[in-house]
Amino acid sequence: MPSVPRRVVTGHNPDGVSVVVADGPVPISRELPDDGVAFHEIWSTTGAPAPLTAVEDVDPTDRELAVPPPPRGTKIRINEFAPGFLDERGLQSPVHRTASVDYGIVLEGQITLVLDDSEVTLHAGDIVVQRGTDHAWANRGDTVARVCFVLVDGEFTPELAAMLPDGALDRLSRKGPRD
Numbered sequence: 001m002p003s004v005p006r007r008v009v010t011g012h013n014p015d016g017v018s019v020v021v022a023d024g025p026v027p028i029s030r031e032l033p034d035d036g037v038a039f040h041e042i043w044s045t046t047g048a049p050a051p052l053t054a055v056e057d058v059d060p061t062d063r064e065l066a067v068p069p070p071p072r073g074t075k076i077r078i079n080e081f082a083p084g085f086l087d088e089r090g091l092q093s094p095v096h097r098t099a100s101v102d103y104g105i106v107l108e109g110q111i112t113l114v115l116d117d118s119e120v121t122l123h124a125g126d127i128v129v130q131r132g133t134d135h136a137w138a139n140r141g142d143t144v145a146r147v148c149f150v151l152v153d154g155e156f157t158p159e160l161a162a163m164l165p166d167g168a169l170d171r172l173s174r175k176g177p178r179d
Contacts, residue, residue, distance in 0.1 A: 003146070004029055005040050005078050012054040021055050028061040035092060036085030036139070042076040044069065048153075067173045068098040068151060075151040081111055081139035090114075093137040096173040101152045102130040109145035112138045132156060134168070
């Protein structure tokens with residue numbers, strides 16, 4: 001199922017000239033065949049503002065696979081959801097919540113965003129802004145859904161935290177898928 005994306009990374013040579021420092025398939029991909037989901041890690045930053053260096057000492061994707069971005073950081077990944085992998089509730093991913101703002105850009109196919117009280121089906125070209133809500137995903141179509149996610153670390157305001165169900169913030173996704 002996975003179609004590993006190409007990643008081009010720019011940087012600087014010792015003279016400060018803009019150069020391509022990497023060009024090839026993303027270095028980290030993970031497939032969950034029982035769930036019909038693949039994750040392709042594109043890039044990650046560890047702070048805001050993001051530190052800009054000539055080149056990276058270590059590829060920022062060469063870290064533990066986690067759903068949310070690092071504290072004050074960002075993450076970009078492409079997820080692929082194969083059709084036909086729904087559980088008894090009609091979901092392909094577990095219901096989860098992260099302290100982040102997630103921009104989901106549907107590249108191919110269609111994917112259904114499942115919230116507490118509603119669902120919305122997104123098609124290629126649609127964009128969802130997911131803001132720290134409990135949610136799950138389901139590919140109810142008949143082709144692979146490819147979604148580019150850009151995740152930005154966030155923080156729940158005291159007002160919102162007080163409105164959430166008891167224990168909601170104790171169950172935040174902090175690790176990788178199915179960890």
